[in-house]
Amino acid sequence: DVKVTQSSRYLVKRTGEKVFLECVQDMDHENMFWYRQDPGLGLRLIYFSYDVKMKEKGDIPEGYSVSREKKERFSLILESASTNQTSMYLCASSSRHYEQYFGPGTRLTVT
């Protein structure tokens, strides 16, 4: 079975802190994704990566950056966390674009 793991299930940070969310997949997938999920808004794509060191902006990249130095690892970075970035963050990977495997999510609270 494909396994996608995220570094934390719950995280509490203060406004202005730099935040790192880590995602690791064990199936040698080329594609990796970061989404955020908010009530009533469904899943919104922040960034995705189709290869090591490659990245593309999704629908809502503002305030976020990403890093993919190794194929199995995709990091989401909040340079200066703000309260409106309080959300559930979901990582996914795929070998084809439409069959994505998701991690359990990280619930981030920024106070």
Add this chain to the structure above:
Amino acid sequence: LAKTTQPISMDSYEGQEVNITCSHNNIATNDYITWYQQFPSQGPRFIIQGYKTKVTNEVASLFIPADRKSSTLSLPRVSLSDTAVYYCLVGDRSGGYNKLIFGAGTRLAVHP
């Protein structure tokens, strides 16, 4: 951008068949339609994928008309454990490299 529209919520009873329809008027010619299921506090899980006509697996069926402007996920004989949010996903290349869009999701509640 291809926009998807789904009902916000649906209710059903155990043992009934449930059909959830997703509208996607601007779907691209080569794009597939995929449905995901999400339980509380978990990431979405792939259910089924199709391009045209009908696809069936052990969990669900997917019906896609010839114009592909909509699709219907069919869950046969639902049980309480099918209570979840269901998302319709279509590919969209108008914004660049394989940009993907999730629908807002349909919250299905199955009652005893």
